[in-house]
Amino acid sequence: MFFMMDSQPEFTQPIRTRAICFLLISSLIYIAPIVCLILAGIHSYDDYISDWKFWNFATISCFIIYFLAHCIQIFGQAKHDKNLEEKSEFPDEERFQKNQKRLNNVKLILKTVYFILSLYGFYISYNVLDVLETGDYRYEFYWAFFLYCTFSLLIFILPVVVFLFGRILDLKRSLHEKTVENLKCLI
Numbered sequence: 001m002f003f004m005m006d007s008q009p010e011f012t013q014p015i016r017t018r019a020i021c022f023l024l025i026s027s028l029i030y031i032a033p034i035v036c037l038i039l040a041g042i043h044s045y046d047d048y049i050s051d052w053k054f055w056n057f058a059t060i061s062c063f064i065i066y067f068l069a070h071c072i073q074i075f076g077q078a079k080h081d082k083n084l085e086e087k088s089e090f091p092d093e094e095r096f097q098k099n100q101k102r103l104n105n106v107k108l109i110l111k112t113v114y115f116i117l118s119l120y121g122f123y124i125s126y127n128v129l130d131v132l133e134t135g136d137y138r139y140e141f142y143w144a145f146f147l148y149c150t151f152s153l154l155i156f157i158l159p160v161v162v163f164l165f166g167r168i169l170d171l172k173r174s175l176h177e178k179t180v181e182n183l184k185c186l187i
Contacts (some may be wrong), residue, residue, distance in 0.1 A: 059117040059149075066110040073103040115156050122149035 080096050125146035132139045 059114065059121055059152075062110055062114045062117060066107060066114060069103055069106050069110065073100065073107070076100065076103070111156070114152070118149045118152035118156070121145055122153060125149060 076096070076099060125142045128142045129139070129146060132142065
């Protein structure tokens with residue numbers, strides 16, 4: 001058709017729009033705590049930016065690098081899946097698996113560092129909040145950082161709890177099955 005400027009069919013446009021909106025929303029969910037923390041820190045410190053600690057910067061930097069590695073991994077997976085759909089052969093499957101493994105290792109290292117920094121930030125901000133009075137200029141910043149570190153720790157602790165809870169349920173289920181099986185032999 002003469003009126004279609006885009007070379008893609010009409011039915012893919014809503015899918016593309018939905019995909020773009022989903023990516024923007026997920027990016028905002030990832031980045032919003034970082035932006036809020038930075039803005040709260042700058043607002044709270046105003047002229048005291050020298051009090052901004054190294055671990056504040058390291059935590060934020062680690063999270064941003066983790067987010068970028070996660071985006072690269074998702075983009076690589078999407079590109080690989082699209083290539084598989086278009087072609088019946090497996091182009092560079094070994095290289096793709098090697099890159100995915102490398103990105104998983106990088107993400108694991110960054111997650112570990114981020115967890116340690118969040119735990120350290122939680123400990124420091126909690127202790128500083130105990131000492132500071134409400135009117136102190138640093139109170140708002142440490143309160144924001146305390147909340148940020150608490151949410152970060154919850155993000156890491158909840159999957160571990162769910163994983164352990166699932167393992168306990170699996171163990172309980174298998175124990176129940178074996179008990180029933182053994183009772184069948186006795187009855």
